[in-house]
Ligand SMILES: Nc1nc2c(ncn2[C@@H]2O[C@H](COP(=O)(O)OP(=O)(O)OP(=O)(O)O)[C@@H](O)[C@H]2O)c(=O)[nH]1
């Protein structure tokens with residue numbers, strides 16, 4: 001099996017699309033992302049990454065969410081080709 | 087009566103007495119509220135606009151139904167203060183029907199909350215809002231099918247265009263409890279267990295006014311990892327139950343696979359599989375959303391496509407910086423321009439009147455009340471209209487436009503790196519910017535910040551170092567009179583703002599994560615901006631104008647009667663330490679009432695430019711005004727409020743001392 005490499009959300013560039021595999025942060029952070037529709041299995045597209053360890057902005061469906069760098073780096077993702085609708 | 091028939095209802099049976107509008111942030115609840123009840127709830131394009139409850143009345147035939155607009159909440163277990171306001175309303179009981187406003191363009195995420203509301207056992211109607219936006223993006227939603235799945239009425243609505251609101255109102259009497267979802271067998275087993283325990287300790291739940299299904303309470307217990315005081319207040323019996331279960335968990339008796347929430351489990355956060363209900367609900371919400379949504383062949387979708395490119399463009403870091411910079415610069419320029427214009431116009435328009443008043447005052451004997459009143463009238467009347475009114479009005483209009491575009495959260499994202507030096511997340515810029523209008527609603531707006539620490543830091547900065555529009559205007563006006571060096575004043579304000587933020591951020595460290603929903607860009611609607619500005623300007627006529635006029639008369643009286651002379655006895659001390667005369671401290675004290683009144687005190691004193699620069703700086707960085715202090719006590723508690731008050735007084739004195747040493 002050639003499992004695609006697991007990356008951190010902060011490794012992605014604007015325009016990249018990926019699927020969330022896991023969120024390696026405490027329950028509070030996981031819950032806040034879940035409320036905004038980001039859970040393991042969610043397809044996201046990176047919209048912008050601010051410099052100097054600034055926030056990463058991603059699109060989830062028709063929604064945009066900004067994540068602080070620390071949180072973004074704890075989101076493990078796998079590259080995928082196509083953004084989902086939901 | 088006509089209304090009911092015009093809504094197409096002939097036989098309104100079982101009408102609810104109280105309806106709550108509930109939904110995720112920024113979906114359009116307040117637009118629906120205003121359309122249904124004619125209230126003037128604020129509508130803005132960012133999450134966290136509404137932070138307290140607004141009540142209105144829906145006239146339905148002969149019946150009057152109370153409608154409550156609530157702060158947006160992502161879920162029933164979200165834990166910012168504004169979201170908890172909504173959860174409390176639902177927990178307290180007394181809501182007979184929920185209108186769940188959802189965003190058709192973000193169906194999956196919105197249905198998460200809907201599924202939670204279904205569990206509550208309160209009749210529900212779903213308003214499927216913003217279908218225009220969904221359509222523009224090529225999403226078609228089958229409301230009928232959604233209705234069948236959820237078991238409650240689903241009404242497509244475009245609230246901003248008033249489309250579908252009639253149907254929404256006439257579906258109120260069809261509101262029903264609906265079909266709660268089933269979780270996996272393992273989870274249902276735990277819920278069932280908890281449910282039976284709850285039925286034992288909370289007898290006859292349905293027989294009481296607070297009528298939540300035991301199932302809802304069971305799920306609530308599973309999903310809240312904090313000890314939920316709100317729940318215990320509504321159901322005191324549950325406290326003992328939770329304590330008992332926690333003891334059992336501690337003894338390893340109940341939770342083997344962590345299907346209890348964290349409250350019942352000693353496992354550490356990171357290792358915790360936790361919240362199975364939440365994950366399963368997310369999955370079900372997604373499944374339902376994809377069942378009822380069809381995506382039209384993605385031909386070129388002009389509107390959506392264009393909007394998307396613009397958003398992509400504006401979300402780049404460079405664009406963010408440019409937007410932030412331009413917004414600040416442009417706002418400053420416009421405010422200065424309008425104030426300048428008004429100053430000239432009002433001076434020209436009122437000078438004959440003022441001359442007449444002054445000559446009239448001459449007829450009265452020196453020191454008589456009428457004479458005093460007339461001589462102080464000009465400054466009490468001219469200053470508010472030539473300076474304060476234009477400043478407030480311009481700032482509110484600009485703020486309204488900024489709120490409606492969706493740029494505010496984008497500025498927050500851009501500035502997150504900067505604000506994190508102050509120990510607060512980027513969204514803190516929203517209350518801080520609101521503070522330049524009026525600090526009282528800004529302190530309330532801190533409810534949407536993620537933790538108490540950020541709320542404390544932002545509230546402190548607001549209380550101390552953010553001048554509201556009225557103060558800003560008066561400070562500028564008075565500074566012109568005395569030839570004050572405004573650069574020094576605003577330099578000191580900026581320095582204190584930054585310094586306080588950095589120090590507080592260091593002292594109260596926290597690891598709060600930054601997560602912020604960035605709303606779509608929208609064209610501001612002029613009528614909405616105008617409406618908001620008008621509501622906000624009512625403060626000018628209700629408080630600012632009467633207070634300025636009253637205080638200027640009283641001050642004239644006190645000064646001319648020599649009642650402030652006891653302060654001038656302090657002169658030798660204060661001029662050595664602070665470089666100002668004793669009476670200036672009457673101004674400093676005045677900031678407790680309203681900051682914008684303090685410069686009026688100075689206006690009655692013969693100050694040199696240096697003295698005035700120090701004095702104006704001292705009152706510009708001073709104590710929170712009375713309305714803000716009251717809110718601080720309510721929102722943050724006595725101790726914090728007193729701490730902020732003392733800190734602010736200390737800073738004001740410190741600024742005086744420092745300037746006296748530094749200024750030539
Ligand atoms: N296109 C479109 N925009 C809408 C519709 N309804 C509301 N909006 C816009 O959505 C934004 C949010 O509206 P609000 O009424 O303030 O939302 P809310 O749910 O009260 O938000 P919070 O108070 O923050 O929870 C505003 O900019 C509205 O103009 C709609 O049906 N279509």
Ligand SMILES: [Mg+2]
Pocket residue numbers: 115116117128129135136156157158
């Ligand atoms: Mg609202």
